[in-house]
Amino acid sequence: MTDPLDEVFRSEAGRCTATLIRVFGDIDLAEDAVAEAFAIAAEGWPKTGIPPNPGGWITTTARNRAIDRLRRESTRSERHLASHRLHTESMEPDHKPELDRLDDFVDVVADDQLRLMFLCAHPALAVDAQVALILRLLGCLETSEIAKAFVVPEATMAQRIVRAKRKLHDNHASYRIPRAAELSDRLAAVLAAIYLIYTEGHTATSGRTLMRTDLSSEAIRLGRTLAELMPDESEAIGLLALMLLTESRRPARTAADGTMVRLADQDCTRWDRDLIGEGHELVRACLRRNQPGPFQIQAAIAAVYADAATAEATDWSQIVSLYDQLSVLRSNPVIALNRSVAVAELHGPAGGLAALAEIDPASLDNYQPYHAARADLLARAGHQQEAVAAYERAIELTTNPVERDFLVRQRAAL
């Protein structure tokens, strides 16, 4: 696959798949058809050039392939073809207005991708499976990338996705919009998925660069849409604020030569003040509502970071107390790790190591940031030998070359 086509794939495959699932109501059919359309594009586009609207081209081609396949397979029910006819007629210029009512029913959530998120976040699926499925179908992540985000082996993740799709299929799950009463219940899984897409974009699993900005901006786009559609959900607002505040530091995260710069060493003047302003406004709106949740607290932590003119000026005691609140709402080893790093800034590296020691090491043994943070604290506390060993484990685990360079330099500096 050529690079420009790869870009189209990254930006359009999720949208196209979501639209095809709406039209045909069949996940596998939609996925196969979109894959076929990209295969046709890979063959034709190098000769003809990329069409002006590549996403539209892929959607139309995939739709036609899917119809061909439905016609070939006599076992497929008439229902699929009938639903397809409905949708294409309403899309044609001379469409019949009475059909719009059907679309009104379906289009409670305006965005196809968001609709699919809620559909995938079905309560009959385990939360992990819901999130994995959403990422696979909408984030267009490779299974290996989803596995990294979940800190599980790739084979485990592949099986989880297949099982989730199979369960929805075998159970005749409808690809309809959840009723208003169900929407907020399904929100938690949707929020987790959007945030995972964001974090994958923040530090890409593979590729030459540290970040995959297309994923980050896609997650922010979905977060914005979600916040618009569910303005009463404080956690949706909190998630958007968290992503915007994290994103504000993006320009400062890499030096001119593409190497990684730690938060403590970042040039605050390179932070995006517009994003910080928008993020702060959203955090304040959340605080006024006083319905605290994990994403809102993480956004508040990011807001405290953004407030500081320099790393030294950061209000670490406020950050630690916010992490304490967060641990009460949602206790997990990654949050405990981040808290330890803040404790180290407040009470010194020995305090940070003591906080780190409270985490079960087995729970984070395959998590690169754990070993990198531990190595840094060990080095600062004067335990050189142990620090080298921890950096080596972190280097072993990282799959991002820019991150690897950073870790190698840190180890060499000891």
Added chain:
Amino acid sequence: MPQYLISVWHDDTFEVDFTTPDAQRLAAQVGAFNEELMEAGAWVFAAGLHPAASATVVRSSGGDVSMTDGPYAETKEQMGGFWMIEAVDLDAALEWAAKGAAACEGPVEVRPAQG
């Protein structure tokens, strides 16, 4: 229309004494739920089962038939009864299951039938 098995699960030692007020309340609730299923056209069939200790496992291999006493799965939790229902989709089946769980005051499992 898709069919779903809604099974009722409880402790293996569960034994109903139909003379108790609790059992009579459950029976009335389940009876009302059955009627609701029939009125909605969702009913296929249903049964409450005798305790798992009444079960016999039968195996056939190359013409040889063997029988063993007791339920197939030696687990603490056993199926105590079930409904076979018809529903338009999973969400509709889950709605029926929620009513079934309330009627029998215990957990139920929803499983789609093939075909």
